[in-house]
Amino acid sequence: MAVDVAREAGSLRGARLRVSAAFWRRPWLKLAALVGPPVGIYTIVYVGSLAVLLASGFWAVNAFTSETVHTWNLGNFRTIFSTTDLTYWRIIGRTVAMAAAVTVTDAVLAFPLAYFMARLAMPRLRALLFVAVLLPLWSSYLVRIYSWRTILSTSGALNWVLTGLGLPAQHLSGTNWAMWLVFSYIWLPFMVLPVFAAIERIPDSYLEASGDLGARAGRTFRSVMLPLVLPGFVAGSIFTFALTLGDFITPALIGGGPGTAMIGSTVEANVGLNVPFAAALTAVPVAIMGLYLMAAKRLGAFEAL
Amino acid sequence: MRWLTRRRAIGALAAAGLLAALVVPATSIGSGSAAFSPPTKIGKGEGSLNVIEWPAYTDPSFAKPFEKATGCTIHRKDAGSSNQMVALMRAGGGGGGGQYDLVSASGDASLRLIYGKDVVPINVNLLPGWKQFFPYFKSPAHNTVNGVHYGISLQWGPNTLIYNTKKVKPAPTSWSVVYGKKYAGKISIPNNPIQIADAALYLMKTKPALGIRDPYELTKGQFDAAVALLKRQKPLVKRYWNYAADQITDFKNGDVTVGSTWPYQTLTLQASKLSVKDLIPREGTTGWADTWMLAAKAPHPNCAYMWMKYVTMPKVEAQQAIVFGETPVTPLACPYMNKLQAGSCAQYHLNAPAAYLKSIHFWKVPIADCGWGGRKDCVDFTAWQQAWTQITG
Structure with a gap:
């Protein structure tokens, strides 16, 4: 046995x-x-x-049935990159500019917060701040968007504060400014976390050495801190840039005014009717992100992830 | 990424290309079927019914009794726009992809589904409610082609002019109020290419020289005039709204004071004590009319027929009209509506004379065949969509 x-x-x-x-x-x-x-x-x-x-993206659509026709042609790309009708150039330009503006805003907002969290805050406060940064991600994206709509509306909290301070009321609802604010808010955590990781990795001795060698705070920041944190910024910007580039919900709900169409919302509008055209337009952010990632790799962003 | 040498990259691309080649032919199967003959009687229920619907189109208040009586359990897929409805029907090889049975398509989607062979003809004789419909809704152009019925009319409503009675004075009587500068930055317009028809209708009445016969059948010149009008309107618009709830929020917040709407929004805003009114301006208006359409690859056709038969009964028509804020296609629903909500039959214009119905130009998908004067050079919906992107972008 x-x-x-x-x-x-x-x-x-x-x-x-x-x-x-x-x-x-x-x-x-x-x-x-x-x-x-x-x-x-x-x-x-x-x-x-x-x-x-x-x-x-290289297919066409039957105008009568709006069924996809599988013949290769460049028609969709000709429409997008037309030299006579600049509609899509404008939409692409606006989207890229918005993505860039949101990225810069988030970088500026994220650095002091991440610095405080990584180097100054006590462990308990740091944990609390982490929760505070991540907390918005636990609630639904749509809930946050709709809260912003209420805040930015004519009779909303923003104007209540502005008029209370004796400032003129703003009519931000539906504008590109509103989209910029909301995008910056929504993607901020994606910038804070990689920047935090980059700052945390800098040994204290580097900063002390810089001070010992006679550098003032500004010089230490420029010559030691910033180069070492840069990959963190680039890593964070990959998120903020890419997410802004493709989003269609914020343009639909926060934007929606004249001249606020973005790539994502234009793709969404074409999906039911002209799938090949939507696919061709989707190739644009893919290409932009491809170039962006290549540049980011050069700056060493992938080592900071 | 350094491991991805050039040769390997080419190999990966080739593999992806091969994959694409395998996938492409599979998606093109499914067209070119022989003449389809609809059933002559409704068989036994399959126990299930999958619908693509406007939210609340199978509201439990009237769907529950149906489920109990027929044993067909309803599975709902709510759509947010007509384009999304068409996309859902086209997914999985078209015809509802063998997943969906019915779609509650509006007039700006129904012809696309018919010509795309995503829906099949139905036998209206199996649906007793049909005989009592208003004559217009028995065979409207948006769901009946050459006398063949591709679905059963359901409910309809006008696109009305809504205004805040405290902010907009005097009370408007013409659509000119949304094209003029007086309320610049306070105007609310639907984000839908079919809006070009609203501009065309306004031009049809105010610029007869253009010779517009039908706001959905526009020659290039007429189309360009409508687009130009909308481009002039663009700087005056506060928001092109996507969902009914969006427009309601904008009116409540005071972001907009006048615009184009559906009765549903007006009634919702009035119910929340906002001082708004709506009307059909003197130029007439556009309107939407919905159709339950049967998917070409419907897995539960009998349950689908049972549902179409059920929802077109006057009593159920009335129930749905009250739930959603729209108008039935059968005059017999009037007493039922009044029983559910006193005065609602008149409120929704169900008792209005035929002239009222005539003043509404119902949505239909623009196609190259003008349908008048034997002309075949009208601007089709793909061009409408592109022009709309140009206008709003």
């Missing part, structure tokens, strides 16, 4: 040993078994759908 159990355990162990020996003899097999499934999913689900998306 005891022998049987031992033998069985032995055969199980033997099988395990044989498998692990096979893996040892063929290192490529081990690698394939380990990496295969995630790479497969990545290739098929992610790259595959992206390829189909890009390919469908």
Whole structure:
């Protein structure tokens, strides 16, 4: 009886040993078994759908039935990059400018907060601040958007404060300014966290050494702090820039006034009617992000992630 | 990314291309079916019914009794726009993708679904309510092509001119109030390409020289005139609203004081004690009319027919009209409406004379075939969409 159990355990162990020996003899097999499934999913689900998306941008749509016609042509891209009708140039330009403005705003807001959290705050306060930064992410995006609509409306909290202070009321609802405010608010946590990580990694000794060598606070900030934090900024900007570039809910609910259309909302408007055109327009932010990531890689952002 | 050498990158691209090639043919299957003949009787229910609907179009208040009586459990997919409805029907190879049975398409979507072969003809003789419809709604142009019925009319409503009675004085009587400078920055307009028809209708009455016959069937010149009018309107607009709730919020917040709306928003705002009124201006107006349409690949056709039969009964029509704030397609619903809410039959213009119905130009998808004068060079909806992007962007 005891022998049987031992033998069985032995055969199980033997099988395990044989498998692990096979893996040892063929290192490529081990690698394939380990990496295969995630790479497969990545290739098929992610790259595959992206390829189909890009390919469908070259298709057309039957104007009568609005069904997709699978003939290759550049019509959609000609419409987007038309030299006579600048509508889409304007929309793309506005979207990129908005993404850039939001990124800069978030960087300026995130740095002091992240610095305080990383270097000055006691552990308990730091934990509290972390929760405060992340708390908005726990509530629904839509709830936050609608709260902003109420705040920015003609009879909202913002104007209540402004008129209370004797300042003129603002009519921000529906404008690009409103979108800039809301985007900056919504994506701020995505900037704070990587900047915090970058600041936290700077050894105190660097700053002390800078001081010992006679640098004042400003010089230490410019020559030591900023270069070391830059990858954190770039990493954060990847989020804020990309998320602003593709969003369509904020343009629809916070924007919506004349001259506030963005790439995301224009894609959304075309999806039901002209899928190839929507796909072609989607290729634009993909290309912009591709260029952006290449630049970000040069600045060493991926080491800071 | 350094591991991705150029040769490997090319390999990855080739693999992706191969994948695309495999996927592409699969999506093109499903067109070119032979003549379709609708059923002659409703069979046994399949126990389930999947609908793409405007929110509350299968409101439990009248859907629950249906589910109990037929055993067809309703699964709902709420749509936010006509474009989204078409996209949902087109997903999974079209025709509802074998997933959806019914769609409550509005007039700016229904012809697209018909010509895209996403919906199939239905047998209206299986739906007793149909015989009692207003004549217009038995075979309207937005759901009946060459005498073939692609669905059953459901409910309708006008696009009305709404205004805040405290801020807009004197009370407007013409659409000119949303094209003029007096209320600049306080105007609320739907974010929908079909809005071009509203401009065309206004021009039809104010600029007869353009020779506009039908606001949905515009030649290039007429279309350009309508687009130019909307471009002049653009700086006056506060917001192009996407959802009814958006417009309601804007009126409540005081961001807008006048605009184009549906009766639903007016009634909701009045219920919350805001001093708004709406009217059909002297130029007439556009309107929407919805149709329950049967998906080409409906997995539960019998339950779908049972639902179409049920919702077109006068009593259920009345219930839905009150829930959503719209008007039934059958005059027999009037007493039921009044029973549910005193005076509602008149409030929703169900008892209005035929002239009222005539003053409403119902949404239909613009196509190249003008439908008048034998002309085939009218501007189609794809161009409407592009022009709308130009106007608002």
